[in-house]
Amino acid sequence: MKKTIKLAIAAIILCSGFAMQGSAKQKVEPRYLFGFSASFADSTVYFTDIQKVDSAWVDTKTKFLLGRDEYSGQLKRYFASKEMPNRTCVVLFAENIKKAEKKLKKLKETYTVNAKGGYDVRYMTKAEFEFTPVYMGIEEEEIAVDTPKKDKKEKEKKENKDKKSGNKEDKVKRPKGKHTKL
Numbered sequence: 001m002k003k004t005i006k007l008a009i010a011a012i013i014l015c016s017g018f019a020m021q022g023s024a025k026q027k028v029e030p031r032y033l034f035g036f037s038a039s040f041a042d043s044t045v046y047f048t049d050i051q052k053v054d055s056a057w058v059d060t061k062t063k064f065l066l067g068r069d070e071y072s073g074q075l076k077r078y079f080a081s082k083e084m085p086n087r088t089c090v091v092l093f094a095e096n097i098k099k100a101e102k103k104l105k106k107l108k109e110t111y112t113v114n115a116k117g118g119y120d121v122r123y124m125t126k127a128e129f130e131f132t133p134v135y136m137g138i139e140e141e142e143i144a145v146d147t148p149k150k151d152k153k154e155k156e157k158k159e160n161k162d163k164k165s166g167n168k169e170d171k172v173k174r175p176k177g178k179h180t181k182l
Contacts, residue, residue: 026136031056031065032100033131035075035124036107037089044120045111048075048129050100056093057136065093067134078129091131 033056035048057066065071068091075089092107094100111119 025060026057026066027060028055029058029095030054031058031093031095032097033065033071033091033093034100034104035072035089035091035129035131037075037079037087039084039087041086042120043118044122046079046122046124047104047108048124048131049126050097050104051126051131052097053131053133055133057134063095065091066136068093070134071131074131075129 031053032050033053034050035046037046038044058064059066071091072089075091076087079085079087079089092100092103094103108121111121
């Protein structure tokens with residue numbers, strides 16, 4: 001009996017998590033990124049310049065950068081191509097340049113001023129490494145786009161015009177709200 005109740009509660013929690021996940025919308029916005037790389041094998045740490053990525057995918061609800069693993073993967077592949085495999089790469093982001101600079105300053109202080117051990121801190125310019133935008137592969141219908149909505153009168157005029165012109169196209173009716181692939 002207790003197992004059945006626990007399973008039912010787990011199922012409810014799982015289903016509600018998927019429902020909440022499906023309601024989040026994504027959009028493309030500029031974000032400021034910088035990378036950090038460290039290795040347990042040596043004391044060298046790397047910082048990239050702050051770079052503006054104009055077409056970064058962002059979750060509209062949480063304002064979180066989507067595809068962070070892809071951006072850190074770009075940095076990891078860069079180091080692998082330079083014969084430095086097995087580095088831990090992290091990408092940090094912000095909505096504006098001031099917030100990004102603040103995050104970068106705090107992380108740099110961790111490895112320079114506040115560091116107990118001696119770290120070899122190195123900086124990479126945009127000429128050495130540059131982030132490329134990551135396409136998240138989300139269908140356009142699911143993207144929250146800031147477009148002006150048509151007035152009801154304009155819609156009615158268009159519908160009346162279609163009826164008068166004898167346009168008898170088969171139209172697919174979709175439910176209101178978030179559209180999904182058919």
